Amino acid sequence: xxxxxxxxxxxxxxxxxxxxxxxxxxxxxxxxxxxxxxxxxxxxxxxxxxxxxxxxxxxxxxxxxxxxxxxxxxxxxxxxxxxxxxxxxxxxxxxxxxxxxxxxxxxxxxxxxxxxxxxxxxxxxxxxxxxxxxxxxxxxxxxxxxxxxxxxxxxxxxxxxxxxxxxxxxxxxxxxxxxxxxxxxxxxxxxxxxxxxxxxxxxxxxxxxxxxxxxxxxxxxxxxxxxxxxxxxxxxxxxxxxxxxxxxxxxxxxxxx
Amino acid sequence: xxxxxxxxxxxxxxxxxxxxxxxxxxxxxxxxxxxxxxxxxxxxxxxxxxxxxxxxxxxxxxxxxxxxxxxxxxxxxxxxxxxxxxxxxxxxxxxxxxxxxxxxxxxxxxxxxxxxxxxxxxxxxxxxxxxxxxxxxxxxxxxxxxxxxxxxxxxxxxxxxxxxxxxxxxxxxxxxxxxxxxxxxxxxxxxxxxxxxxxxxxxxxxxxxxxxxxxxxxxxxxxxxxxxxxxxxxxxxxxxxxxxxxxxxxxxxxxxxxxxxxxxxxx
Numbered sequence: 001x002x003x004x005x006x007x008x009x010x011x012x013x014x015x016x017x018x019x020x021x022x023x024x025x026x027x028x029x030x031x032x033x034x035x036x037x038x039x040x041x042x043x044x045x046x047x048x049x050x051x052x053x054x055x056x057x058x059x060x061x062x063x064x065x066x067x068x069x070x071x072x073x074x075x076x077x078x079x080x081x082x083x084x085x086x087x088x089x090x091x092x093x094x095x096x097x098x099x100x101x102x103x104x105x106x107x108x109x110x111x112x113x114x115x116x117x118x119x120x121x122x123x124x125x126x127x128x129x130x131x132x133x134x135x136x137x138x139x140x141x142x143x144x145x146x147x148x149x150x151x152x153x154x155x156x157x158x159x160x161x162x163x164x165x166x167x168x169x170x171x172x173x174x175x176x177x178x179x180x181x182x183x184x185x186x187x188x189x190x191x192x193x194x195x196x197x198x199x200x201x202x203x204x205x206x207x208x209x210x211x212x213x214x215x216x217x218x219x220x221x222x223x224x225x226x227x228x229x230x231x232x233x234x235x236x237x238x239x240x241x242x243x244x245x246x247x248x249x250x251x252x253x254x255x256x257x
Numbered sequence: 258x259x260x261x262x263x264x265x266x267x268x269x270x271x272x273x274x275x276x277x278x279x280x281x282x283x284x285x286x287x288x289x290x291x292x293x294x295x296x297x298x299x300x301x302x303x304x305x306x307x308x309x310x311x312x313x314x315x316x317x318x319x320x321x322x323x324x325x326x327x328x329x330x331x332x333x334x335x336x337x338x339x340x341x342x343x344x345x346x347x348x349x350x351x352x353x354x355x356x357x358x359x360x361x362x363x364x365x366x367x368x369x370x371x372x373x374x375x376x377x378x379x380x381x382x383x384x385x386x387x388x389x390x391x392x393x394x395x396x397x398x399x400x401x402x403x404x405x406x407x408x409x410x411x412x413x414x415x416x417x418x419x420x421x422x423x424x425x426x427x428x429x430x431x432x433x434x435x436x437x438x439x440x441x442x443x444x445x446x447x448x449x450x451x452x453x454x455x456x457x458x459x460x461x462x463x464x465x466x467x468x469x470x471x472x473x474x475x476x477x478x479x480x481x482x483x484x485x486x487x488x489x490x491x492x493x494x495x496x497x498x499x500x501x502x503x504x505x506x507x508x509x510x511x512x513x514x515x516x517x518x519x520x521x522x523x524x
Contacts, residue, residue, distance in 0.1 A: 014342075022357045022359075026372070029368060029371065029372045029375070079273065087266020087267070095274070112285075113285040117279055136279070166265050216465075237364075240359070
């Protein structure tokens with residue numbers, strides 16, 4: 001049928017062309033990182049890996065923030081999503097709308113709010129200023145709720161009739177069923193945290209606390225910026241290589257049906 | 258039994274709700290207080306004066322105009338590209354192509370900014386091509402992500418629709434316009450919301466490329482808000498944030514309602 005026609009060949013070519021265009025930025029980075037003064041050289045990597053203390057300090061800051069956010073966000077979101085999707089209580093739909101809206105808001109719309117809370121808690125210019133607001137962001141709860149709504153309620157009802165308590169149902173039935181969604185959440189959240197720019201600009205003052213995502217530029221690393229950019233991008237790219245399916249499923253899950 | 262599970266549900270929800278209230282909802286409500294006051298040491302009540310000042314401010318108008326322009330150009334373009342890609346993607350496996358299409362979505366903003374500068378050079382990026390190049394960056398970052406959503410939706414459609422399309426002898430273009438787009442409209446609507454949200458995320462890329470002072474056409478709403486924040490002008494910032502939240506809530510509520518209606522119509 002249509003799969004064999006000329007139209008199909010054109011479509012295949014167009015998709016491949018778009019895919020190649022998407023590879024260009026990463027290709028430019030890789031190519032640029034292997035050249036110094038127009039010649040092939042590994043000097044940029046040498047400069048970053050052996051010569052730059054700052055690179056590692058900022059790199060580990062990024063890693064720490066990402067890990068901290070994930071460690072808090074996943075359990076909080078799993079609990080909330082379980083409560084929201086498999087129980088009925090008044091105001092449930094309003095809460096779901098609130099979370100959807102919060103997820104869509106740009107950071108700057110809530111910056112004053114976050115700033116006020118962090119200031120009154122004395123957390124400005126500490127790692128907690130980056131971790132806490134992100135960890136309590138609405139996205140995780142939203143994503144897992146979307147997934148759990150599709151779960152079969154009968155299994156849970158059966159477990160309840162067998163005398164399993166709420167905690168056991170959550171740990172032994174819901175969590176294993178939700179593994180793919182949790183993996184999706186981890187992947188999406190990690191990629192987004194790794195790219196964090198707006199929050200550190202506003203909430204951090206000390207250079208020593210900044211994540212690399214905010215410092216990585218030509219001004220900071222001069223001629224070695226390409227190698228620094230590659231080394232920084234390796235983490236999300238590896239994650240993507242391992243979890244492509246989880247990432248795609250996570251993106252599809254955000255679609256409200 | 259019913260009442261008990263209800264209470265458990267709310268209890269489980271509490272940690273998340275507490276965090277959301279502490280960092281987003283309550284301080285936002287208290288910052289609303291700023292929007293009706295002026296003066297730093299002795300705030301006094303001024304009613305809607307801040308909103309009037311804000312709407313009169315040429316910088317704010319410029320930022321809103323740029324944001325609207327970018328959304329009007331970028332969102333339909335991104336949706337169209339994603340839709341065309343998905344029509345093909347849904348029919349084959351395209352393994353490396355699918356991997357490549359999502360790569361720009363995965364790259365950190367800072368790394369992408371270094372690549373982007375390497376590709377076009379500093380001069381081109383700050384010249385008259387700044388807006389088209391940023392639109393291209395937006396497409397590159399989002400077409401893959403949106404096409405994942407749309408490909409999933411196309412694959413979920415019943416097979417009969419595609420078959421009826423083929424049997425009618427209509428070309429693929431007609432099939433797209435008369436069958437696929439109406440059937441996909443709820444998903445397209447949602448993909449539109451995602452595209453708007455991702456426009457706001459594009460600020461990270463623009464910030465990494467240009468810092469606090471981008472070319473005129475790229476001065477976004479967020480630049481305005483950031484500069485109000487740096488100048489400790491919380492009143493102006495809170496008023497701008499309030500208007501943004503109001504606009505986006507209306508947009509999301511309208512989209513969700515419309516989606517429900519369209520879905521009923523399609524079914």
